[in-house]
Amino acid sequence: MKISNIAAPFRKTAFLAASAAALTAVTASADEHTLTIGMSFQELNNEYFVTMQEALESAAESMGAEVITTDARHDVSKQVSDVEDMIQRGIDILLLNPADSVGVETAVLAAKEAGVTTVAIDAQANGPVDGFVGSKNYDAGYKACEYLAQQLDGEGQVALLDGIPVVPILQRIDGCTAALDEHEGIEIVTTQNGRQERTHAMTVTENIIQANPELDGLFSVNDIGSLGALIAIEASGQDIKLVSVDGHPEAVAEIQKADSPFIATSAQYPADMVRVGLGLAMAKYWGAETAPAEIPIDVELIDRDKAADFSW
Structure with missing residues (x-):
């Protein structure tokens, strides 16, 4: 999906400026601190989430950031444990794809207490998340x-x-x-x-x-x-x-x-979703006050006529 398809949430130029400033700040401070991004997936036995993981790793590499990913295998208890482990490993940003929107609140609270910027991806999470990016x-x-x-x-x-x-x-x-x-x-x-x-x-x-x-x-x-x-x-x-x-x-x-x-x-557009989610998390991490709380991503009906030209 072209970024123009989700243009409405980005009309606040202040948010765009803050996101650009965040990326600049990451590059400038790379020698001082390597940004560590953790992402907890509800599962990775699905090409949808694998596509998302690959997009995240590519984006992080371009920024010189480190990525830690975990697979909850649809077990919310494992997901909470995975997040707690990533917090212990010193992540700065948590991208959270919940296995259970309610049950994952314990992990969100732990991240908040540790000062980790948390953005829910694909599915909203209960608790004090800093933002949410998901499909309509x-x-x-x-x-x-x-x-x-x-x-x-x-x-x-x-x-x-x-x-x-x-x-x-x-x-x-x-x-x-x-x-x-x-x-x-x-x-x-x-x-x-x-x-x-x-x-x-x-x-x-x-x-x-x-x-x-x-x-x-x-x-x-x-x-x-x-x-x-x-x-x-x-x-x-x-x-x-x-x-x-x-x-x-x-x-x-x-x-x-x-x-x-x-x-x-x-x-849906999993690669765009995680890229936008990372951008939102970066803006929040670097203190952008005008960054939106939620960013919805458009979906497109793919029927027989459109299928030949569609791919993630």
């Missing part, structure tokens, strides 16, 4: 499910696959539900937890299809879960249209296939 997740759910409803001509049975208890997932479900509720002929027959995992989502989808033989459509909160659901849909032999959120390369490749049940995904 309500829009992501809305766009995907509005497209699904259009492709169903406003009629049919639809199931939803939700996931872990973080704000973005809840917002995607809310957006999807709002879009489907605008069509009187659409019935949401069930909402079940696909855990955002391929194998589990496949099993859950198999059960949904067996319980709802007239199912016409399915929305998954992420592409990895959708790829599992796709296996179940194709095995059933039924005409069930599938939409999702993320823009994962495998999902985009499936969407390009003319006969695939996978018809669209609301794409």
